[in-house]
Amino acid sequence: MVSIKDVAKEAGVAISTVSKVLNHYPNISEQTQKKVMDAVEKLNFVPNQVAAALSSKRSGRIALLLKLNMKTQAIDEIDMQYISGALAMAQEKKLDVITVFYSVIAEMNLQEMIRYFSSQSISGIVIFGMNDDDKVLHQLIESQTFKIVVVDGAETNESTSVVGVDHYQAQYDVAQKTMRENMCRSILYIAGMRNSYVTHEKIRAMEDLAKKHNVKLLIRNGDFSELKARNIALRYAKNKDIVVCGSDLMAIGAMKALIDMDIFRPVCGFDGIILMGYVGKQMNTVKQNFFKVASESVCELNRLLNGSSGRKVRLPYTLVRLKYEDIIC
Amino acid sequence: MVSIKDVAKEAGVAISTVSKVLNHYPNISEQTQKKVMDAVEKLNFVPNQVAAALSSKRSGRIALLLKLNMKTQAIDEIDMQYISGALAMAQEKKLDVITVFYSVIAEMNLQEMIRYFSSQSISGIVIFGMNDDDKVLHQLIESQTFKIVVVDGAETNESTSVVGVDHYQAQYDVAQKTMRENMCRSILYIAGMRNSYVTHEKIRAMEDLAKKHNVKLLIRNGDFSELKARNIALRYAKNKDIVVCGSDLMAIGAMKALIDMDIFRPVCGFDGIILMGYVGKQMNTVKQNFFKVASESVCELNRLLNGSSGRKVRLPYTLVRLKYEDIIC
């Protein structure tokens, strides 16, 4: 393996000089800079990130924390977009990435969790799909031991940012659009996980919308489950005018239920996943760019790592209807 | 951060002794062993893997090489299963994992690729979805620079294993089952990527099957694309008795085409992805356990890392039909 030492020898300079050139230190003469870069080029040298991390203490290693649902592929689609978006930006920012599933850390207390990440030289974490009742994670955030970006999260602090679309506004928009396209005096809203931050936001949006337009609103809890949404729709959809769902997967469950009941109600979803194209019926939905969400999260994390302080980053969304023709390729 | 030095001081022994205890060296007295373990416990010490990797050169870091398809969610499902299976086993075997997409290394030559992985202290690689014409990857395998497991691959060598189901037999079985369930004198086979190893196997199976049962066989290339399969079905399915596809996604494309043409032909797929449950029509397919494939691959890689030599590992499969009721949850 070719090391910085070889480069130094080849270029006829000291190791530290090579290091400085590579890390863009100021006060290096054009000449030595060129000598070093030539040697790097010639030897095809790539710095050993592990050694660099050890030496500098500032590892450049970040963790992606994902909540994996082993049964529902819609989640797979979103998680894959998250992963690829994150990796793309990580590569650009030269960050080393490890992927961790909630199941791995589920049983840990705060100290164990800190040790777990520390032992891996992690300095930043992107948390996807966090809930209110992930108590230890909240403690982890409050401890400010690591720089953290929470996707679709709520609170920020000095070393914690949140990134995501405005779920309140998006839910409001898509539901209002669906209302306006149809005669609507009453809405069935099938909400996501009760303890999820985005669910609070979305319910708030629906309540405000219902109040503004003076329509009846029935809220039921679908827990992001296709099956639960199906059962809720079977039970309550009949005497409502439209069905609004907190996720596409639940919208699909509800729509399938309506088809089985042989009645029609407009259904709208949330997320814009490809699976929507396979269902046969078109629905309004909010298209989030999960790739972008993740890449922006890593970008933001990188900023935190470089000393900036936590903040809230809002990403755009669009309202769409997905047809089979749109998604086949 | 508590280091091995702190443990040594606490236990009243030398650093090297602590290291030996931790790495289960022989010839350590019960007594010091206990002293060290007590100190480890008390200080809540977890070894720094980064430093260990640097020092030992044998990193315990492995890379997952995935071919990401940004448009088709079916692939997402499979890739997610791969990732989670791999991570699960990696955790068990205490291996550090990084995830790499083909796009990252696509343009590299052999030397650059070796440097890339070396610089990350990678010692083993699991390659998913490799094709015949990934020339540089073949060189990488031949170079035996790293321990490698190729999922659904062909050749092995001293430091390379292959893991996967028997695609020949599986394709044979599912097609034969579908044939027997229907009057069948002619088959349309929509094959996967031309340059993929599994495609060769599957085509061979179909040819043998057709010969044995003395039925007509038309083979067309669908490249694992839902759209291409659709077009092929539109064009050729009408005067064939059954349609056999090299992947579920193509089976879905073909089935949708048949529905559009308003004719019925039995279609069978391959993979057993959840999306099959959403299509409305049931089809025979081969269910692979992708989670298991990946976890077994990592397990096998671990064995290679520990000095065993390359071999071929066969995993089981089952024939199934997926209904919406099976996949909703």
Added chain:
DNA sequence: TTGTATGCGTTATCAG
């Protein structure tokens, strides 16, 4: 502007 020396946390090689 460049080079020297030290340390990061661990493993590994020797003496003892």
Added chain:
DNA sequence: CTGATAACGCATACAA
């Protein structure tokens, strides 16, 4: 059986 001590590859304060 245990303990110094030299690497591992790189970053960085400090000296020149």
